[in-house]
Amino acid sequence: MRWRWGIPFIVVLAMLLTILPVHAAVINEGGADPIWIAVNDELLTFPDAQPELHDGVTYAPVRFVAEAMHANLQWVPGTNITQVYKNGRHVTFDTPHSVVKTDDGTNHEVPLYIQNDRLMAPTRLLSEGLGYTVSYLESGPITRIKDSTAKRSDEELASIYQDRIDQEKAKWEEEHKPPQPPPVPEPPKPDKVVYLTFDDGPNEYTARILDTLKSAGVTATFFVLGPQIQSHQDLAKRMVEDGYSVGLHGMTHDSSKIYRSAQTVVNEMEDCNTILTNVTGLRSAIMRVPYGSKPWMPQNYRDATVNAGYHMWDWNVDSYDSKSATRTAQETYGEVTRQVPGKKEAVILMHDKKTTADALPNIIQWLKDNGYSFERIYGSTPPVNFWNDAR
Ligand SMILES: [Zn+2]
Known part of the structure; x- marks a missing residue:
């Protein structure tokens, strides 16, 4: 059967090939x-x-x-x-x-x-x-x-x-130069950046902090504890829905438990992340260990958390807002405004607590007045930590 259909097909194809180039003959004006x-x-x-x-x-x-x-x-x-x-x-x-x-x-x-x-x-x-x-x-x-x-x-x-x-060719080339693409303006790089960070939440003070951030139109990062997410699920959801960064702060906040081994640190972050994902749908790639990473996170500990996919953050401005129970809003404000000047990139450690919520509007205003732009921490943001571990 095949040969009976094969010949007519080839004839038709040959006819098409003969006809097509004529109709396809088009001058490319640009060429x-x-x-x-x-x-x-x-x-x-x-x-x-x-x-x-x-x-x-x-x-x-x-x-x-x-x-x-x-x-x-x-x-x-x-x-x-x-x-x-x-x-x-x-x-x-x-x-x-x-x-x-x-x-x-x-x-x-x-x-x-x-x-x-x-x-x-x-x-x-x-x-x-x-x-x-x-x-x-x-x-x-x-x-x-x-x-x-x-x-x-x-x-x-x-x-x-x-x-x-x-001469005429030079003129022609001048007139037919490919149009120069307009120079792509470098996105203006803010010369001073601040990362507001809040640890240990979410808790009963978090809503006010979120309100203040929203009305000031600035962003921030929250390092949250697994059990706190469980007990304040709406706040954790609100953090994510309102576009703030959420990082991991572990489960127990107990140095004798977290730092028992490299694996216990990883486990705390993984457990915290599982809760975060279950509640908000978000899986985080950033973490901050309780009490800071020095001396708690030697090389093999850091290797383990890097292998688990986490970027580790500390801070370079400590508001000391949890230094003592009697710490006032004014002292927190004073500490921030004392430490920030001179820093091109300020990572401010704060906590979800009443005096910090009280001090926050003034802190934000001061940072704005001093030319800081507010960023949140992404997984791709080069981490700031006490070990200068860039991973
Ligand atoms: Zn903490």
Whole structure:
């Protein structure tokens, strides 16, 4: 059965392949290169539409090339057909059908197009159709159309017009330079950044902290404890929904339990993360260990938490807001505003507690007044920690 269908298919395919390239013949206007045209010993000048080289084919305004050859040109009335004739020879340009007819009876199917109201057609078809010979001079390049009246050799012609071509080419290149992409402005890099961080929540003071952050329009990072997430699930959800960063602070906050081994640290963070994910859907990649990482997190401990996928954060400004039970809001404010100046990147340690919530509006205002922009900590943020461990 196969051969009976195979032959007709091949015939149809061959027909398609014959037809398709004709209809697909389209001039790519962006892909043109400049070219110069000489008729006999004279390099032509074109007042508007300029000759172009498209994939090795020279296109030029038919009218001016015809005039230079002292040929006659006429429009066939009522059509888009142009005829050029000289010494009994004719070349017909059928623009609607993209066909050039020559006296030998050939219909040349080529793209024809209009530029600056000029009919643009392949120079070679026009010239050879009227009995001229055509040569292509690399230097220029020049398409040279000549008959027996030409006196100069191709080399002489190229050398005579070299300077003019160089000048015109420079001008052409200037006009056809690819547009320079506008310089991409560097996003203005804030020269001073602050990370507000709050540990040990969420708890009964967290809502007020969140309210203050929201009304001030600033962001922050919360290092949360697993059991606190369990008992204040709405607050944990609100942290995530309002776009704050949430990091892990472990489960027990008990140094005798957490730091028993590298694995116990990892376990605390993993357990905390599981609770966080169950409650909020978020899985965190940042952690802060209770009491700070020095001396608690030697190399092998850090290796273990890095291997578990965590970036470890400490701080470089300690608000001392949990230094004692009698710590006042004013003291917390004083500590922050004493330590922050001079720091390009301030990571402020605070806690979810009443006096801190009291001090927060003034702290934020002071940071704004001193040119700080507020960022939150992402997993991709280069970590600040006491070991200068950049992992
Ligand atoms: Zn803590």
